[in-house]
Amino acid sequence: MKTAESIFVPVNELLLCGNEKKYLLECIESGWISSEGPFVKRFEREFAARVGRRFGVAVSSGTAALQVAVSALGIGPGDEVIMPTFTIISCAAAIVRTCASPVLIDSDPVTWNMDVSQLEDKITPKTKAIMVVHIYGLPVDMDQVIAIAKKYDLKIIEDAAQAHGLTYKGKPCGSFGDISIFSFYPNKLVTTGEGGMVVTDNEQIARKSKELRNLCFKKNRRFIHDELGYNFRMTNLQAALGVAQLEQLDRFIEKKHQVGKKYTELLSGIEQLQLPKDRITYADNIYWVYGVLLADDFGYDADYVRKYMADKQVGTRPFFWPIHEQPVFKKTGMFEKENYPVAEKLARRGFYVPSGLALTELQIEYVVECLKEILK
Numbered sequence: 001m002k003t004a005e006s007i008f009v010p011v012n013e014l015l016l017c018g019n020e021k022k023y024l025l026e027c028i029e030s031g032w033i034s035s036e037g038p039f040v041k042r043f044e045r046e047f048a049a050r051v052g053r054r055f056g057v058a059v060s061s062g063t064a065a066l067q068v069a070v071s072a073l074g075i076g077p078g079d080e081v082i083m084p085t086f087t088i089i090s091c092a093a094a095i096v097r098t099c100a101s102p103v104l105i106d107s108d109p110v111t112w113n114m115d116v117s118q119l120e121d122k123i124t125p126k127t128k129a130i131m132v133v134h135i136y137g138l139p140v141d142m143d144q145v146i147a148i149a150k151k152y153d154l155k156i157i158e159d160a161a162q163a164h165g166l167t168y169k170g171k172p173c174g175s176f177g178d179i180s181i182f183s184f185y186p187n188k189l190v191t192t193g194e195g196g197m198v199v200t201d202n203e204q205i206a207r208k209s210k211e212l213r214n215l216c217f218k219k220n221r222r223f224i225h226d227e228l229g230y231n232f233r234m235t236n237l238q239a240a241l242g243v244a245q246l247e248q249l250d251r252f253i254e255k256k257h258q259v260g261k262k263y264t265e266l267l268s269g270i271e272q273l274q275l276p277k278d279r280i281t282y283a284d285n286i287y288w289v290y291g292v293l294l295a296d297d298f299g300y301d302a303d304y305v306r307k308y309m310a311d312k313q314v315g316t317r318p319f320f321w322p323i324h325e326q327p328v329f330k331k332t333g334m335f336e337k338e339n340y341p342v343a344e345k346l347a348r349r350g351f352y353v354p355s356g357l358a359l360t361e362l363q364i365e366y367v368v369e370c371l372k373e374i375l376k
Contacts, residue, residue: 007366011315012187013358016241018248023240035214037236043243044197047182047190050246051160051174053199055206058234058242059213062161062183065196066094068232069157069179072198072208075100075128081157082122083131084114085322086343091131091159092323103127104324106340111280112136112291112350115342116144123148129155134163134173136352137260137288138280142168142176157181161196164189165253166286179205184238187356189252189288190245192238252357253286259355259364260287266368272298272375287355291319294349298375302351305374309353312370319350 027033040058048056059065075081077099083091085104092102105118113135130149132140149156158177160166166173174180179202182188184195198209211217216229245252264275274293278285294302306316322343324335353367 007363008313009315009354009359009363009367010356011317011352011354012356013354014186014191015248015252015357016244019244020241023244024237027236027240032236035233035235037239039236039239039243040234043192043234043239043246046243046246047197048199050249051172051180051182051199053175053180054201055199055203057198057206057209057213058239059196059198059232060234061194061232062181062185062196063090063093064213064230064232065161065181065183065198066090066157066159067097067230068198068209068212069181070094070098070100070129071212072179072205073129073155073157075155078126079128080124080126081129081131082119082127083323084133084135084343085324085340086112086114086135086320086346087133087159087323088161088320089323089326089328091133092326092329095131100128101126102323104335104338104340107135107342107346109342110277111138111140112276112346113138113140116141116148119145119148123152123154127152127154129157129178131157131159132177133159133161134166136162136291137166137256137276137285139163139166139168139173139283141282143282146176155179161185162188162288163286164288165249165256166288167283169282174199178202179209184242184245187289189256189357190242190249192234192242192245195234195238195242255357256287256355257284259359260285260290262361262364263290263353263355263368266365267292267371270372270375271295273371289317289352290355291350291352292371293346296345296349298349300374302349305371306351308374309367309370312373314354314367314370316351316353319346319352321347 044056079100158180160174161183163173184192213232218224
């Protein structure tokens with residue numbers, strides 16, 4: 001086994017081993033490098049088809065996609081959107097920036113996704129939508145969400161940023177929301193460097209999303225605006241990367257499965273760790289990342305273990321910090337006296353280990369060796 005001095009294991013290392021160079025060269029040689037280039041429409045069309053949607057709208061980031069999604073549904077002042085507290089701040093920011101209010105629910109202790117059993121208790125006359133977020137490789141239980149949304153006439157915003165290739169009961173994640181979003185950040189299975197996508201089956205929502213990403217120019221006269229939009233356009237260069245990456249998605253999914261299963265094989269039986277489930281009743285884990293949760297009786301928190309791993313030249317990342325504990329919201333008085341114990345535990349005792357597409361078996365073995373050392 002190599003020593004810590006001779007090996008560094010990054011938390012993520014992507015693969016650019018398909019047609020990326022070829023397609024980028026096409027952009028350069030043709031001069032189409034802006035958002036007007038042909039790869040944008042191709043990427044929108046091919047990605048939407050991959051997740052079973054009629055329309056795709058490429059944007060500049062997953063965060064931008066969330067903002068477009070909330071705005072495209074007409075959510076605004078006085079409205080409430082139910083969402084998990086255990087997620088990235090982009091989800092809450094998209095709601096707050098429309099002057100609507102996020103209403104939070106806790107996590108399921110097994111899947112780490114939103115606890116859908118808490119949904120109905122949070123519905124009020126102001127509720128307009130449910131924002132679901134598929135977390136770390138397993139999906140939300142969508143049947144229950146869909147049933148509740150139909151019962152109360154609510155929209156579903158589906159954040160599938162981490163869910164490329166993930167399925168729920170055999171159907172692609174990203175195909176369930178009235179509007180759904182993806183991210184193409186470098187740690188995602190399909191990357192464009194930075195980038196995102198809004199997908200939907202609703203033609204009106206798709207049209208509105210396209211207007212919002214492009215400053216809401218008036219249809220028959222550029223530079224005249226009836227409402228404020230955003231400059232959230234994706235470039236042809238980014239889309240070219242996305243097309244090349246999408247061509248390799250099935251291979252990337254298989255690699256993630258191999259990494260996850262290898263970690264589970266080597267870490268099983270360690271009492272101090274809760275490992276991710278390989279399979280639940282409605283889905284197989286895609287292992288977008290490999291997260292672990294420290295047992296309550298283990299004497300150190302995740303920050304301590306992560307520092308030890310860093311000293312051993314192993315990259316890790318903390319779990320999400322709950323929305324209700326974010327300083328930017330606390331200082332405004334939001335979520336005062338709200339507690340969500342599962343999410344709070346995940347934030348303090350959870351982290352994920354290297355699980356990028358370029359990860360080798362030797363690197364996995366070294367990561368596990370370091371984890372076992374500190375867990376002693």
